[in-house]
Amino acid sequence: MKTIGVLTSGGDAPGMNAAIRAVVRAGIYNNIKVMGIERGYNGLINGNIKEMNLSSVADIIHRGGTVLKTARCEEFKTEEGRKKALNVLKVFGIEGLVVIGGDGSFTGAQKLSEAGIKTIGIPGTIDNDLAYTDYTIGFDTALNTVLDAITKIRDTSASHGRANIVEVMGRHCGDIALYAGLAGGAESVIVPEEEFSIDDVCRKLIQGRSRGKLHSIIMLAEGIGGNAFELGKEIEEVTGIETKVTVLGHIQRGGNPSAFDRILASKLGAKAVSLLIEGKSGRVVGMKDHKIIDMDIHEALSMERQFDKETYKLTKILSI
Ligand code: ATP
Numbered sequence: 001m002k003t004i005g006v007l008t009s010g011g012d013a014p015g016m017n018a019a020i021r022a023v024v025r026a027g028i029y030n031n032i033k034v035m036g037i038e039r040g041y042n043g044l045i046n047g048n049i050k051e052m053n054l055s056s057v058a059d060i061i062h063r064g065g066t067v068l069k070t071a072r073c074e075e076f077k078t079e080e081g082r083k084k085a086l087n088v089l090k091v092f093g094i095e096g097l098v099v100i101g102g103d104g105s106f107t108g109a110q111k112l113s114e115a116g117i118k119t120i121g122i123p124g125t126i127d128n129d130l131a132y133t134d135y136t137i138g139f140d141t142a143l144n145t146v147l148d149a150i151t152k153i154r155d156t157s158a159s160h161g162r163a164n165i166v167e168v169m170g171r172h173c174g175d176i177a178l179y180a181g182l183a184g185g186a187e188s189v190i191v192p193e194e195e196f197s198i199d200d201v202c203r204k205l206i207q208g209r210s211r212g213k214l215h216s217i218i219m220l221a222e223g224i225g226g227n228a229f230e231l232g233k234e235i236e237e238v239t240g241i242e243t244k245v246t247v248l249g250h251i252q253r254g255g256n257p258s259a260f261d262r263i264l265a266s267k268l269g270a271k272a273v274s275l276l277i278e279g280k281s282g283r284v285v286g287m288k289d290h291k292i293i294d295m296d297i298h299e300a301l302s303m304e305r306q307f308d309k310e311t312y313k314l315t316k317i318l319s320i
Pocket of ligand 1: 009010011012041071072073074075076077078101102103104105106107108109111124125126127
């Protein structure tokens, strides 16, 4: 393999830069030319491609976002769009492609693989919503960002004797809410995977107050389908405790990647390149039981995510 390409696609995640760096440096180390494709599949269709060198990935391992930029591209979902992309790959002589993104991006990669381009997917999304891997790049950093926010909210919550709902990202996957809730000592954790009862949430708040607790944090994943502000009003009405809502939003996507995410991204980037060198295609890389693994994309995408019920139970036990 003489030339490979790398792109980031879907939502950005801290650590994507570390993964790009690893792909570029591992490629060059193995005498492979590495082309950087800008703005995901958009750049692929439009030929926004430049050769990367050792310096183009210097000083980026610690930076959030993605130097290649990212995008969502509707055109790539069409046969026509993908034909254009395949043509561009041919023109640039790109024989292998590393796609850094989430499940949607992997579906796109799978289609390219079926069309004869060797593709490898690296999981880059803060949601941690891919079943085949224990961690996606960006999740750990997002978790720490949320934890930092909770710590600050806790200070003001205690000073005023308020309850605080903290809404975090996770449309279908409550991992950020769950683990930040555990690490931040939240009173209640509300996730899309588990039914919740507002009566339970209120009872906990009242019990906490009666034993002199000054602050209360309720972690809420955005995917539960309700409105955080309405929930706050309802809790306030039932308990009589002033309840504030903080929606953390895109702050969770930014920031310097944590050590964990940089290490994970570096290992996965290098693994993706070695798979391409071995002639592999249509595979994704990830981490299972602290080991770097690779798996068929189709198989990975068809796996059903297992929600961590044990940890969820633990958040309940520890917040009595
Ligand atoms: P995140 O988890 O951050 O949302 P993602 O990779 O799942 O990341 P999507 O918006 O679902 O984000 O997908 C990113 C891009 O992948 C899409 O904009 C599109 O270009 C491509 N893609 C998604 N689904 C398909 C599909 N079925 N066929 C071809 N390409 C697809």
